[in-house]
Amino acid sequence: MAEFFDQIADGEPGLALFLNAGDPSLDILADLVFMLDDAGVDCLELAVPFPGSVTDGPVIRRSHERALALGVGLDEVLTFISNVRPKLHRLRIALLADWSYSIKSRPMAEVVGDIAEAGADGLLLHAVPPRVRPGYYQATKDAGLPVVTTCYHKVSTQQVMAEAAEHASAYLYLVAQYGRSGTAPADGFSELAGTIAELRLDTHVPIAVGFGVKSRADVTTVHALGADAVIVGSAGVARVEEALAYNRDVVSEFADFVRSVHPAHTLGTLRS
Template sequence: MADFFAHRRPGEGPGLALFLNAGDPPLDVLADLVLMLDEEGVDCLELAVPFPDSVTDGPVIRRSARRALDRGVGLDEVLAFIAAVRPRLRRLRIALLADWSHSLKHRDPAGTLRTIAASGADGLLVHALPPRLRAAHHAAARDAGLPVVTTCYQRSSPPTMAEAAAEATAYLYLVAHYGRSGTAPAGGHAGLAGTVSALRAHTASPIAIGFGVRTREDVETVGACGADAVIIGSAGVARIEQSLDRAGDVIDGFRAFVRSVSPIPVNTPERTGS
């Protein structure tokens, strides 16, 4: 089991995972950005193989995916990218996100999972995997030694939640809101505490919450409800888009974003008021 958030110490707040589409920014710039995330203490990069017209993503991430696709980035390019950058990382884990229909459906399942594991990816989240294929997918991932990210919603049925929790070997992604990425639950993230507690009974893997997390306050609220980590997608991707539109420094702009959302350890002067 990959311990995606092992570096967190008591008082540091929840682990931090960031979503980006591979190829947005371009892969050469992305390599420097990934090294910066490692330096800044980010725990996990959820790196997506870009795919078009995602029904679960809002306009920010869909535009990002289109830019990456227009640059010719697909699964092979992403795996080569991971293989090149992974040996240079000290802390950052990489969870690959791949859409079943666009990136995996037409490939040999077992062979592809072995190739993904060999690239150095620390885990895999398959988007829109047909339910009938889940058991075979999880078995093939175990055989390949590839930890699996599973997902469920706050309003998923208890059996669905239990299954997702039991099969998570990298981390369990609890989607805060049934809708498109970038949207938050109407009652706020604090209302997820009961769901996190219920999921604990079914998994020893970390539980990460995403959708609608934009600010440090959101991050701390997620941590207070018992989650091990928070996943930020649209807010970070929007910062990339702003830098590209303004011909700004993508790395410096994203570094500032990371620092703006990172939780402040409880024993720092900023937290204690010293």
């Protein structure tokens, strides 16, 4: 269970952070990734930017647009991963890609093999049609590439939750709130406990909760409800956006953000 989230073994919540590849630019992002590794972050959910995401709020949608304007696509992201992954000591990289925009035009087995060869530690494929899923699961199994599956608190059917539990081999992403990224449940996270317990019966991989997790207090709350890890997206992307807008050092600003959310955080010296 601790493969993606080392802190679980110590009783601490695992931490995954979402960023779009290309926001900041890939050269700056490399330094940011090394900082996350030094800072003890468990996982980077690194997205291949794609337009018109219906599940993302305005902060992440603007991030997609900035990255796309720099010409960042799947090939550039895989080259980036292949360059940085061998230099990481702790941080895992889970690649997030939209099936229709980034994957559909390529043979599934081929593109999954390319992702595995680049060094991604896992794959979250967004909006995979039901007819495509069997081939996707087989291709990832054949390539030895762990899968991140998703389901929604209160919204996903028992069938969807069972499929997510069955096929998750990296971690299971439980979305806390049906809606756009950056939103949290109106009544807080407390009702997640039942959903987490239900999923726990059918999976042995870590259960990570995202959407609306913005602070150290949120991390602590969600962990206390039974989640193994949390995924922080919009709050961190907003810090990147602010740093870019005011011409500040993105890596330094994001390091400050990590300090604010990491419950067991000790930031080491940034590598040169």
